[in-house]
Amino acid sequence: MPFWWWLQKRVYFNFILRELTCVFVGVFAVLTLLQIQALANGPDAYAEFINRLRTPGLILFNSVGLAALLLHAVTWFKAVPTTITVRFRETRVPDHVIAGLHYVGWMVVSAVVAWFLWPS
Amino acid sequence: MAETIKLTVSRYRPEEESEPTFQTYDVPYNKEWVILDALNYVKDQLDGTLTFRWSCRMGVCGSCGMMVNGTPTLTCAVPLSDYVSSEPIRIEPLQFFPIIRDLVVDMNSFLGKLSSVKPWIIRDDEKPPVEGEYRQTPAELDVYKQFSMCINCMLCYSACPVVGLEPEFTGPAAIALAQRYNLDSRDQGAAERMAVLNEHEGMWGCTFVGECTNVCPKNVDPAGAIQLYKMASATDWFKSVLLPWGSKK
Numbered sequence: 001m002p003f004w005w006w007l008q009k010r011v012y013f014n015f016i017l018r019e020l021t022c023v024f025v026g027v028f029a030v031l032t033l034l035q036i037q038a039l040a041n042g043p044d045a046y047a048e049f050i051n052r053l054r055t056p057g058l059i060l061f062n063s064v065g066l067a068a069l070l071l072h073a074v075t076w077f078k079a080v081p082t083t084i085t086v087r088f089r090e091t092r093v094p095d096h097v098i099a100g101l102h103y104v105g106w107m108v109v110s111a112v113v114a115w116f117l118w119p120s
Numbered sequence: 121m122a123e124t125i126k127l128t129v130s131r132y133r134p135e136e137e138s139e140p141t142f143q144t145y146d147v148p149y150n151k152e153w154v155i156l157d158a159l160n161y162v163k164d165q166l167d168g169t170l171t172f173r174w175s176c177r178m179g180v181c182g183s184c185g186m187m188v189n190g191t192p193t194l195t196c197a198v199p200l201s202d203y204v205s206s207e208p209i210r211i212e213p214l215q216f217f218p219i220i221r222d223l224v225v226d227m228n229s230f231l232g233k234l235s236s237v238k239p240w241i242i243r244d245d246e247k248p249p250v251e252g253e254y255r256q257t258p259a260e261l262d263v264y265k266q267f268s269m270c271i272n273c274m275l276c277y278s279a280c281p282v283v284g285l286e287p288e289f290t291g292p293a294a295i296a297l298a299q300r301y302n303l304d305s306r307d308q309g310a311a312e313r314m315a316v317l318n319e320h321e322g323m324w325g326c327t328f329v330g331e332c333t334n335v336c337p338k339n340v341d342p343a344g345a346i347q348l349y350k351m352a353s354a355t356d357w358f359k360s361v362l363l364p365w366g367s368k369k
Binding site: 001005008009019084085090 | 285351
């Protein structure tokens with residue numbers, strides 16, 4: 001197999017894109033942990049952390065990261081019905097219902113997080 | 121409309137050449153034909169030395185799988201007319217398999233993997249035939265029927281980059297067939313198969329590219345079968361850790 005096998009077909013390229021974008025999921029998780037650490041260190045440390053996030057370099061990095069994370073989430077939710085088979089009264093629940101429920105769950109969790117973080 | 125169509129066919133005659141080469145043939149364009157008909161025209165009318173497998177000509181035997189324009193394809197199932205705009209049509213043996221001759225590949229590795237997952241009904245205690253058959257409801261049949269449609273055409277192996285990167289990977293069709301028997305209400309061999317497939321070369325080798333499902337001519341969805349298998353294995357592991365009394369036998 002040549003090193004560039006994943007450029008031979010669109011499907012292979014999409015697969016690599018889905019897998020590599022998971023790095024940004026990890027990046028955002030680390031960023032959140034650092035944010036919590038700054039919060040624990042007091043108001044000054046937190047303000048400094050927020051100011052750093054507002055620098056153009058980090059805004060660009062986080063914008064790219066957010067796009068990659070959204071791509072990762074959407075491609076995984078698209079794949080979820082393949083991994084979960086649910087039967088209700090002996091009938092398989094349609095794929096779009098399973099995917100749709102995941103999107104609803106995502107929105108609910110995001111709304112809860114936003115409610116906690118939104119400045120009053 | 122074109123009167124002839126060009127086929128560029130991979131040739132490998134081990135007694136004559138060390139590497140496969142290509143040979144181009146002009147065949148009559150007939151919109152009623154499938155790719156296999158064009159190959160049979162070459163074999164019967166132009167070059168009797170061209171070697172390829174085929175049998176039923178109706179998408180049941182799974183013998184005539186080849187790479188058509190780089191995609192694993194059951195050549196009896198695709199019309200020639202689908203390829204008129206992409207002439208010449210490039211026909212090669214299934215990739216990731218050793219080539220024996222021309223378009224014929226060595227299936228031994230696949231057959232070994234297939235038998236390793238024990239694709240048959242396993243019972244703890246076989247009842248004698250006089251006691252009758254093991255009965256099953258339509259709903260129980262529906263649970264595994266999709267995975268039972270596999271015709272062992274090996275297109276999924278040729279589509280899977282993991283098979284190309286890790287030749288020891290058990291592969292899509294064999295794992296899908298293992299899952300077919302696991303889901304069968306008459307079977308009791310899931311634990312035996314799990315011992316074989318719960319390895320890196322087994323289900324965990326799959327990275328869920330999904331192309332196996334895209335090329336499957338019988339809509340078996342091997343990628344889905346493998347992911348369901350992973351879910352079952354993970355669930356079993358959690359049960360064994362959290363609920364020692366809840367793990368499967």
